[in-house]
Amino acid sequence: MKIENKRNGNGGYIEMLKEEDENKEVGRLTYTINPEEKKLIISYVMVYPEFEGKGMGKFLVEAAIKFAREENWKIYPHCSYARSVMNRMNDVEDILLKS
Template sequence: MTIKQSEQDKNGVFKAVIEDQEVGHLEYAWLGSKTLSINHTEVNPDFGGQGIGKKLVLAAIDWAREKNAKIKPLCTYAKAVIDKSAELQDILA
């Protein structure tokens, strides 16, 4: 599986791809120059239970850290992933 990130204007997406098929995505938006919101995370039900959603959230967190940005997790799934891990608390806006 590969994760591809793309962005247009203030909106972006991380896509999980297996053999040229998108199996999940995470949508985000910039709220300013240093804060982004994770708005939605979705995984194709046929690929559920493989940790794809969590990998998308972690990829977004790694990318935000590279950008010295903070995250506001509006997506309940992303919020749950972050809330369960003490080492991810620093990313919260």
């Protein structure tokens, strides 16, 4: 799998591609950045039905966490799926915004 971050200004998406299948899209996570508050807001996580149940959504959330940490931002998971994943993680207390 290949993960690409397509940032455009104060927003963008992280896309997961299946390289061995002509870069077929597996899923994506969309986000908005609030630079004044140093915050990344996860808006939506989507995985195509044929790839569901294989942890692909969690990989996308982990990619967003890595991106936010590189930029020294906090994350607000507006998306209920992302919030659920992050609430079950033990190593995100430093970056997770509850509200």
